[in-house]
Amino acid sequence: MNSLDFVYTGRASRVVFGDGALTHLEREVLALDARRALVICSPEQRETGQDIAARLGARCAGLFDRAVMHVPVELAREALGVARNLEADCAVVVGGGSAIGLGKAIALESDLPILAIPTTYSGSEMTPIYGITDAGLKRTGTDVRVLPKTVIYDPALSASLPVALSVTSGINAIAHAAEGLYARDRNPVTSLMAEEGIRAMAEALRGIVANPADVTARSTGLYGSWLCGTVLGTVGMALHHKLCHTLGGSFDLPHSPTHTVILQHALAYNRNAAPEAMQRIARALGATDAAVGMYEFGKAIGAPLSLKEIGMREDDLERAAEIASANPYWNPQPVDGARIRSLLQDAFDGVPPRMWDV
Numbered sequence: 001m002n003s004l005d006f007v008y009t010g011r012a013s014r015v016v017f018g019d020g021a022l023t024h025l026e027r028e029v030l031a032l033d034a035r036r037a038l039v040i041c042s043p044e045q046r047e048t049g050q051d052i053a054a055r056l057g058a059r060c061a062g063l064f065d066r067a068v069m070h071v072p073v074e075l076a077r078e079a080l081g082v083a084r085n086l087e088a089d090c091a092v093v094v095g096g097g098s099a100i101g102l103g104k105a106i107a108l109e110s111d112l113p114i115l116a117i118p119t120t121y122s123g124s125e126m127t128p129i130y131g132i133t134d135a136g137l138k139r140t141g142t143d144v145r146v147l148p149k150t151v152i153y154d155p156a157l158s159a160s161l162p163v164a165l166s167v168t169s170g171i172n173a174i175a176h177a178a179e180g181l182y183a184r185d186r187n188p189v190t191s192l193m194a195e196e197g198i199r200a201m202a203e204a205l206r207g208i209v210a211n212p213a214d215v216t217a218r219s220t221g222l223y224g225s226w227l228c229g230t231v232l233g234t235v236g237m238a239l240h241h242k243l244c245h246t247l248g249g250s251f252d253l254p255h256s257p258t259h260t261v262i263l264q265h266a267l268a269y270n271r272n273a274a275p276e277a278m279q280r281i282a283r284a285l286g287a288t289d290a291a292v293g294m295y296e297f298g299k300a301i302g303a304p305l306s307l308k309e310i311g312m313r314e315d316d317l318e319r320a321a322e323i324a325s326a327n328p329y330w331n332p333q334p335v336d337g338a339r340i341r342s343l344l345q346d347a348f349d350g351v352p353p354r355m356w357d358v
Contacts, residue, residue, distance in 0.1 A: 006187035011128065011233055014150045015226065019215065021154040022117065025055050025092075028150050032113050034090035036061035038083050040103050042068065045095040045119065048157065052094050052117065061086040067099040069255050070248055073134040076105035083112060093148070094157075096120030096169065097255055104130040104146035116148040119157045120169040121201065121221050122256065123176050123229025126151065131245065138249020147233065153226060155219040163212050167303050168256035170205045170221060173228040174198050175259045178267060178281050178290070179238050180231035182274035182332050190231050191280070197227030198284035202297060209301045239331040240266035243344070246324040247312065257310040260303050261350070265343050267291040268353035273332035291353040306350025317344045 014031075016024055029037055038061050041049030046065045053060040064079050083091065083106055093103035094117040101124060103114045108130055116125035128147040131140045161169070177194035180186060201224030207217030243262050247253045268291035271278055278290040287293020295305070304310050321341035328335040339356070346354060 007185065008187045008189050009234065011126070011144075011147055011230070013126065013148060015153065016150065017153040017222070017226070019155050019219065021152050022055070022157065025052070025115075025117075025152065026059065028115055028152060029056065029059060029090060029092065032090050032115060032149055034113065035059060036086065036088050037090050037092045037115070038086060038088035038112075039063045040067060040079070040091055040093045040106075041065050041095045041099050045099065048094055048119065052092060056092070061088040064102075067095065067102040069098050070133040070138055070252070071098070071101045071105050071131060073132050076102060076109075076132055080106050080109050083110065088112065090115060093117065094119060097122035097124040097172075100124040100148070101131060103148075105132055107146045108143055111145055114146070114148040115150045115152070117152045117154070117157065118222070118225070120161060120165065120256075121158075121173045121225035121228075122169055123173045123225045123232055126226060126229030127233030129233065131249070133249045136250055138245050140245060151226075153222045155215055155222055158218050158222060159213065159215070163209060164302070165256070166208050166212070166221070167205055167298075167301050168254075168260045170201050170208075170224070171263060171298060171303060172256040172259040173225045174201050174294075175240055175244075175263045176232035176237070177201075177228040178263065178277075178294075179240050180228075180235050181277035181280055182270060183235040183238065184330050184332075185235045187235070190234050193227045194231045195280045195284050197224050197231060198281060200224035201228060202285055205301050236330060238266075238329050239269060239333070239335060242329040242331075243320075243324050243340075246320055247307070250323055251312060251316055251320060253307070253311055257304050258307075260298060261305060261307050261310060261347050264291050264295040264298070264353045265347045267294055269339065269343055269356060270331065270333045272356065295352050307344070307348040308350065312348060314348060317341065317348060320344055 177197040204221035281290035285293040325337040
């Protein structure tokens with residue numbers, strides 16, 4: 001792609017970033033011209049959700065604390081019914097991709113504005129991308145109605161995120177930026193964000209593993225997730241995300257750990273077809289090879305390395321390869337079913353990424 005021949009579409013959202021930024025919550029709800037906010041979180045974030053509801057006081061219409069991974073369509077319909085019954089005029093979503101995903105599912109059917117308060121590094125808050133799972137298949141799409149209008153990043157809220165979850169959430173964010181570097185519609189602006197996002201997130205994760213209470217590392221992590229999420233919301237994704245959507249939606253694997261295990265193998269698959277992107281990823285990681293560097297980085301910070309250890313059954317690999325290959329996303333390296341099956345076997349076994357023939 002000629003770097004001087006591109007289209008860049010900016011996404012309109014307001015970002016409030018900084019230690020203590022949560023103190024501006026009521027101001028930001030009022031700025032949305034909203035008066036009755038439905039607070040949404042997962043069961044694991046119930047205490048944080050209750051704190052958010054208390055901060056809103058009379059402006060809180062209610063708390064829905066049952067968000068789960070991959071947004072089952074039945075749960076989305078139930079949450080939408082609750083929002084309507086409570087006459088909510090906005091959704092304040094606190095947590096990671098599960099809670100934000102549920103908020104997006106509500107917005108898709110109701111035009112309810114979302115104010116997102118991320119506590120992980122998923123980056124979902126910066127995208128107009130939604131995903132809903134129905135009958136074992138995850139359907140994804142893009143709609144500007146689901147893009148949060150306002151995002152509050154407060155490092156204090158991520159300080160209690162366990163190290164293991166921080167690692168997988170952070171590598172999930174890196175995956176967004178990595179695929180953005182070889183996206184078909186990439187451009188110089190998103191590529192700058194992607195490389196800086198990978199660099200910042202890698203630095204943050206090293207710091208968090210060394211000292212989970214390091215406020216600077218936590219802040220750098222949210223900064224990196226903001227950049228990586230912006231890339232995800234601006235350009236298309238490729239093979240890595242298709243594989244993760246398949247494994248999560250059809251086999252119920254945990255979202256961020258799946259991204260963590262698959263990324264190095266997807267990079268290896270695309271290595272020869274996207275050399276410039278691989279150079280930038282390697283540089284951001286301080287490595288000589290993007291795929292190997294990602295594998296070694298994950299190993300060094302204690303990330304899961306195999307699908308086997310996160311709950312995948314070896315008997316399901318064949319079916320997963322068939323689903324992922326049947327209707328593939330655009331990818332710089334053509335998607336070949338037999339190669340995808342081999343890739344998934346490598347990921348299942350947790351072996352270092354292979355050197356593929358051209």
